[in-house]
Amino acid sequence: xxxxxxxxxxxxxxxxxxxxxxxxxxxxxxxxxxxxxxxxxxxxxxxxxxxxxxxxxxxxxxxxxxxxxxxxxxxxxxxxxxxxxxxxxxxxxxxxxxxxxxxxxxxxxxxxxxxxxxxxxxxxxxxxxxxxxxxxxxxxxxxxxxxxxxxxxxxxxxxxxxxxxxxxxxxxxxxxxxxxxxxxxxxxxxxxxxxxxxxxxxxxxxxxxxxxxxxxxxxxxx
Numbered sequence: 001x002x003x004x005x006x007x008x009x010x011x012x013x014x015x016x017x018x019x020x021x022x023x024x025x026x027x028x029x030x031x032x033x034x035x036x037x038x039x040x041x042x043x044x045x046x047x048x049x050x051x052x053x054x055x056x057x058x059x060x061x062x063x064x065x066x067x068x069x070x071x072x073x074x075x076x077x078x079x080x081x082x083x084x085x086x087x088x089x090x091x092x093x094x095x096x097x098x099x100x101x102x103x104x105x106x107x108x109x110x111x112x113x114x115x116x117x118x119x120x121x122x123x124x125x126x127x128x129x130x131x132x133x134x135x136x137x138x139x140x141x142x143x144x145x146x147x148x149x150x151x152x153x154x155x156x157x158x159x160x161x162x163x164x165x166x167x168x169x170x171x172x173x174x175x176x177x178x179x180x181x182x183x184x185x186x187x188x189x190x191x192x193x194x195x196x197x198x199x200x201x202x203x204x205x206x207x208x209x210x211x212x213x214x215x216x217x218x219x220x221x222x
Contacts, residue, residue, distance in 0.1 A: 014066050016074045016122050016134040017059055022146065023052035023074075023120035023139075024153055025113045029160045029177070031077065032184025044185060046080040048088075049177075050113065052120050052136070055151040071154045074122060076136040082108060095139035096220050112222040114157050117142050117150050141221065162186050 031047035054064045054072045064072040078088040082105050092108075093099050095118045100108070121138040142150070160169055162184070170178065181187060 014072065015124075015132070016054065016072055017064070018122050018124050018134070019056075019059075020119050020121050020140075021064060022055040022117065022142070022151060024055070024115060024117050024151070025050060026053045026073070026115070026153065026155045026157050027051035027075075027159070028110055028114060029173075029181075030162045031180055032162050032186040034180070034184055047077060047184075048080050048110065049075050049077050051075040052118075053153065053155045054120060073155065074120065074134060074136060080110075091136075091139050092222075095141065096222060097141040098220065111159055114159060115153065116221040117146075118221065119143075 027049075028051070029049040031049055033044050034047045036043055036045050052074055054074060056064050058064055066072055076091075078091065079086060080088065082089045082092075082100065089100065092113075095116075119140045119142060120136055121140070122134050123137040124132050125135055126132055158169060160166060160173075162181070170181070173181070
């Protein structure tokens with residue numbers, strides 16, 4: 001999409017505190033089609049990552065800032081599907097405060113999320129190795145009192161789209177993110193059918209694409 005952001009995924013790691021914070025979507029990354037195995041079943045899943053710039057205070061009353069002075073941020077990976085049981089659908093419907101209409105479910109332009117605000121509920125979990133990490137457990141609309149008093153955006157907004165590959169933006173990503181994108185079917189070359197696993201199945205959920213769903217609802221962030 002031609003938008004460039006600085007690297008917000010490297011060096012100055014700081015655990016995002018648990019709690020509910022004001023968030024602004026500042027980055028959307030197309031991760032491409034990823035091969036996943038769960039309980040012995042292999043699938044090819046279209047993935048994306050959504051990033052939120054966080055505003056507010058930590059448990060000590062200090063602004064949510066990284067050690068380098070930039071706003072704290074968090075991201076979450078989703079399968080790019082609006083199926084009935086899809087986590088992305090549940091997250092977006094909770095974020096917008098209303099379910100998708102039948103026509104909207106035919107396709108949704110995820111670029112509409114860029115610069116949209118919400119409340120981000122962050123929780124802490126532990127990995128099997130005992131490492132604590134932060135996850136986005138839920139998204140909700142901004143309270144009415146904040147809708148006209150949103151914090152000013154700080155981090156540059158960007159969309160990374162594999163169909164319109166931006167090498168400059170890609171080179172700002174941290175190594176693990178670049179590795180994941182490069183492991184996608186699209187970057188390896190070919191298509192889903194060419195790389196279909198010998199067992200399991202290719203995910204048949206409809207992709208989320210641009211779709212004109214009519215006039216925007218002023219009370220809905222997207």
